[in-house]
Amino acid sequence: MPSLLRCQIFKLVTRICQKLFQPQSSNKTKSNITQLTKSGLEIPTDSKCEIIPRKQHDISRQAISENALKVLYRLNKQGYQAYLVGGCVRDLLLGKKPKDFDITTNATPEQVQKAFRNCRLVGRRFRLAHIMFGKEIIEVATFRGDHSNLNSEITNTKLTKIDSNMSKRSQSGMLLRDNVYGTIEEDAMRRDFTINGLYYSVKDFTIRDYCHGIDDLKNGLIRLIGDPETRYREDPVRMLRAIRFAAKLNMTIESNTAAPIKSLASLLKNIPSARLFDEAIKLFQSGHGLPTYHLLRKYHLFFILFPTLQRSFNYQQRSNKADISYAEQIIEQALKNTDYRIANYKRVNPAYLFAVMLWYPLAERTREIIMESGLTYHDAFDIAMNDILKEQCSVIAIPKRLTSTMCDIWRLQLRFSKRSLKRVTSIFEHPKFRAAYDLLELRASIEKGELLELAKWWDEYQHCGLDQRLKMVKQITQNDSKYQNMSKARNKSKSFRSRNKGKKTE
Numbered sequence: 438m439p440s441l442l443r444c445q446i447f448k449l450v451t452r453i454c455q456k457l458f459q460p461q462s463s464n465k466t467k468s469n470i471t472q473l474t475k476s477g478l479e480i481p482t483d484s485k486c487e488i489i490p491r492k493q494h495d496i497s498r499q500a501i502s503e504n505a506l507k508v509l510y511r512l513n514k515q516g517y518q519a520y521l522v523g524g525c526v527r528d529l530l531l532g533k534k535p536k537d538f539d540i541t542t543n544a545t546p547e548q549v550q551k552a553f554r555n556c557r558l559v560g561r562r563f564r565l566a567h568i569m570f571g572k573e574i575i576e577v578a579t580f581r582g583d584h585s586n587l588n589s590e591i592t593n594t595k596l597t598k599i600d601s602n603m604s605k606r607s608q609s610g611m612l613l614r615d616n617v618y619g620t621i622e623e624d625a626m627r628r629d630f631t632i633n634g635l636y637y638s639v640k641d642f643t644i645r646d647y648c649h650g651i652d653d654l655k656n657g658l659i660r661l662i663g664d665p666e667t668r669y670r671e672d673p674v675r676m677l678r679a680i681r682f683a684a685k686l687n688m689t690i691e692s693n694t695a696a697p698i699k700s701l702a703s704l705l706k707n708i709p710s711a712r713l714f715d716e717a718i719k720l721f722q723s724g725h726g727l728p729t730y731h732l733l734r735k736y737h738l739f740f741i742l743f744p745t746l747q748r749s750f751n752y753q754q755r756s757n758k759a760d761i762s763y764a765e766q767i768i769e770q771a772l773k774n775t776d777y778r779i780a781n782y783k784r785v786n787p788a789y790l791f792a793v794m795l796w797y798p799l800a801e802r803t804r805e806i807i808m809e810s811g812l813t814y815h816d817a818f819d820i821a822m823n824d825i826l827k828e829q830c831s832v833i834a835i836p837k838r839l840t841s842t843m844c845d846i847w848r849l850q851l852r853f854s855k856r857s858l859k860r861v862t863s864i865f866e867h868p869k870f871r872a873a874y875d876l877l878e879l880r881a882s883i884e885k886g887e888l889l890e891l892a893k894w895w896d897e898y899q900h901c902g903l904d905q906r907l908k909m910v911k912q913i914t915q916n917d918s919k920y921q922n923m924s925k926a927r928n929k930s931k932s933f934r935s936r937n938k939g940k941k942t943e
Contacts, residue, residue, distance in 0.1 A: 486622070486625075486645050486646060486647045487645075487646040487647075487649075487651070488643050488644070488645055488646075489643060489644040489645075489646060489651065490641075490642075490643055491641075491642040491643065494530065494644055495529075495530065495532070496526070496529045496530065496637060496642075496644070498639065498642075500529055500534075501521065501525075501529075501538065502538045502573065502575070504538075504568075504570040504573050504575055505521065505525075505538035505540065505575050506639065507570075508540055508553070508568055508575050508577065509521070509540060509639045510639065511552060511553070512540075512542050512544060512549070512552065512577075513639070513640060515544075515552055517542050517543055517544040517548070518542060518543045518621065519540055519541070519542040519544075519577075519639075520540065520541055520542070520621075520636035520637055520638055520645070521538060521539070521540060521636070521637040521639075522539055522540065522541040522628075522633075522634075522635070522636050522637070523539045523541075523628070523633045523635075524536075524537075524539070524633060525537065525538045525539060526635040526636070526637045526644065527632050527633060527635060527650075527654065529637075530635070530644075530651075530654060531654070531686070537574070537576070538575060539575075539576045539577075539578070540575060540576070540577045540578070541577070541578050541579070541580060541621075541624060541636070542577060542578075542579060542580070543579070543580055543620075543621070544577075544579065545579050545618065546558050546564050546565065546566045546577075546579060549566040549568075549577050549579075550566060553566075553568050555568055555569045555570070556568045556569070556577075557569070563578070564579070565577065565578050566578075579618045580618060580619050580620055580621055580623065580624035581617065581618065581619060581623065581624050581627040582617040582618050582619020582620070582623045582624075582627075583617075583619060583623045583626065583627070621636065621645070621647075622647060625645075625647035625648055625662075626647070626648075626662060626663065627662075628648070628662055629661065629662065629668065629672075629675050629678060630650075630653075630659055630660060630661060630662065630678075630679070630682065631648040631649055631650040631653045631658075631660045631661075631662055632650045632653050632654050632658075632659070632660075632682070632686075633650070634646070634647055634648040634650045634662060635650045635651070648662050653691075657686075657687070657688040657689055658688060658689055658690075658691045659679050659682050659683050659686075659688050659689065659690045659691060659694060660691040660693075660694050661675070661679070661691075661693075661694045665693055665694050665696065665697050666697045666701065669697055669698070669701050669704065670701070670704065673701065673704035673705045673707065673708055674705070674708060674712065674713075674716055676698050676701065676702065676704075676705065676736070676738060677705070677716050677720060677738065679694060679695075679698070680720070680729060680732045680733055680736065680738065681719060681720055681723070681725075681729060683732060684725040684728040684729040684732055685723060685724075685725045685729075687728075695736070698736045698737075698738070699736055699737045702736070702737050702738050702741050703741065705738065705741045705742070706741065706832075709834075710830065710831065710832055710833055710834035711834045713742065713832060713833045713834070714833045714834045714835060714836070717742060717833050718787055720733070721772065721775070721787075721790060722775065722779070722785055722787060722790070723779070724776055724779040724780055725776065726772035726775050726776050726790075727769065727772040727773050727776055730768065730769070730772055741832075742832060742833060743794065743829070743832070743833075744828070744832060745795060745798045745825060745828050745829050746764060746768075746794065746795075746798060748798070748801070749762060749763075749764035749797045749798045749801060750762050750764055750765055762797075763797050763883050763884065764794075764796075764797040764798070766883045767793055767794075767796065767797065767879050767880070767883055768793065768794050770879055770882070770883075771790060771793040771794070771879060772790075774875075775790060786842070786872065787839060788838075788839040788840075788842035788843050788846070788872075789842075789846065789872045789875065789876070791829075791835060791839065791843055792842070792843040792846040792847060792872070792876060793876055793879060795825055795829060795843070796847070796850075796876065796880070798825055799818075799821055799822060799825050799847060802821035802824055802825055803817045803818045803821040804817075805821075806820055806821055814851075815851065818847075818848075818851065822844055822847060826840050826843070826844075842869060842872070845867070845868075845869040845873070846869055846872050846873045846876055849864060849867060849869065849870065849873035850873065850876065850877060850880075852864050853873075853874075853877055853891055853895060854891060856894075856910060856913045856914070857910070857914060858907075858910045858911075858914070861898070861906075861910050865898070865899065874892075874895055874896075874899070877891065877892050877895065878892045878896070880892075881893075894909070894913070897909065
C-alpha cells in the first residue's frame with residue numbers, strides 16, 4: 438500500500454476518534470458518549486442513591502468468593518471503581534449461597550484484560566471479561582450506558598458503522614448489541630429487575646441501591662426497571678427470567694411487570710434456539726422446576742418453548758384425574774422428582790427430563806404414522822423420533838449428546854416387554870437402563886394396567902440376586918409360552934369353526 442494512502446487513512450481514523458472521544462462542551466455534560474480516561478470511565482459524584490452501611494445489612498466478605506475479592510481489590514488498587522452486582526448480592530442478602538459472583542466496573546474490557554493475565558474477552562452482543570481461576574470464572578462487565586440518544590448526540594459525523602458496533606436493535610426493539618459504556622447510575626437503569634440492581638463495595642462494605650431494590654426484596658416483588666413492554670422487547674428472555682426468579686425466590690411478579698407477558702410471549706420465537714436451551718436448563722434444573730412450570734403455563738410461555746406438547750395436552754387420553762392428560766401428569770411428576778433430587782444434592786440429567794416431556798407426543802406421532810403409512814410399529818417409532826426431535830430442536834437446540842440419550846431411553850421402552858434371558862440381560866446392562874426404567878415407572882403410575890405389572894417385574898429383577906433373576910426370567914418365559922400356545926389354540930379353533938360353517942352353508 439502506498440505510504441501516501443496509509444497516511445490519509447490514518448488521518449481519517451484519527452479525526453473520527455477525536456470526534457467520538459473529545460470532551461463535550463459545558464452545555465453537553467450529560468452526553469451519552471462517555472469519556473475514557475486513564476482510570477476508566479468517569480463517574481459523576483452528584484448521583485442520588487440509597488447507601489446501606491455495613492451495620493444495616495448482613496453481607497460478610499467471608500461469604501464472598503476469594504477470587505471475586507481478588508478481582509475487586511486489584512481493580513480498586515489500580516484506580517478503578519468495582520462492585521459486586523446482581524444475583525450474588527441479592528442471594529447474599531437473602532441468606533443464600535450464590536452460584537457465581539459477577540463484578541461491574543468503570544474499566545473497559547481491554548483495561549480489565551490488561552490488569553489480569555488470566556483474562557479473556559468474550560461476547561459480541563455484550564462485551565465481557567472472563568477472569569479464569571481454575572474452574573471458577575469471575576465475570577466482569579463494564580458499566581452499561583444509556584444509548585437511546587446516542588445517534589442524536591453525534592451529528593454531522595460519519596460514525597454509523599461505529600455506532601452499530603456499539604449498539605444495535607432489531608425492528609421489534611430487541612437489543613442485538615449493547616456495548617455503550619456509561620456511569621454506575623446508567624448501569625443501574627440498564628439492569629433488568631430492581632432486586633438485581635444492587636451494588637456491593639469492598640472499599641467501605643456498603644450497598645448502593647439505585648432502584649429501590651431493597652424494598653422489593655423485602656416485599657417479595659419481581660419488578661422490572663423501566664417500562665416493562667420496552668424492556669421485554671429489548672430482550673424477550675427477560676420474561677423467562679421473571680418467571681424463574683419468581684419461582685426460585687418464592688416471590689410475586691409485580692402487576693405492571695406481569696401485565697405485558699402474555700401479549701409479548703411470541704417474541705421468544707425470535708430468540709436463538711441455543712440460547713433458549715440454556716434458559717430451559719435454568720428453568721427446569723435449578724431445583725424449582727414444578728413452580729416454574731406452573732408459572733410458564735399461567736403466562737402462556739410454556740407452549741412457546743414446547744409447541745410439540747400443545748396437542749398432547751388437549752388429547753383426550755385421561756386417567757382418574759379429571760381434565761388432566763397423561764402428558765401433563767407425567768411432566769408434573771417428573772419435575773417434582775427432579776426438584777427432590779436437586780434438593781438432596783443428587784445428579785440430574787437433562788436428557789431424561791426432555792425424554793419424559795416428549796414421550797406422549799412421540800407415542801401419538803407413531804400412531805399417526807402407522808395409520809397413514811401402514812408401517813410396523815418399530816419403523817414408525819423411528820420416524821416419529823426424528824420428527825419430534827426436529828420440531829423441538831428448532832425451538833430449543835437440544836445438543837446431540839442429549840438427543841442420543843433421549844433416543845436410547847425411548848427405544849428401551851419398546852424392549853422392556855421382551856423378557857427372554859438374552860434380551861433381559863442386554864436391557865439390564867444397557868448404560869441408559871436406569872433412566873429408561875424411571876420413565877417406565879412414571880408411565881405405569883399414570884396409565885396403570887399391564888404397565889404396572891411390567892414395572893414391578895423390572896423393579897424386582899434389578900434388586901434381587903443372580904439365582905432369583907434366572908428364576909424370574911424362566912417363569913416369565915414359561916408363562917409367555919403358555920400364553921402363546923393358548924393364543925394359537927384359540928386361533929386354530931376359530932379357523933376350524935369358520936371352515937365348518939362354510940361347509941354347512943353349502
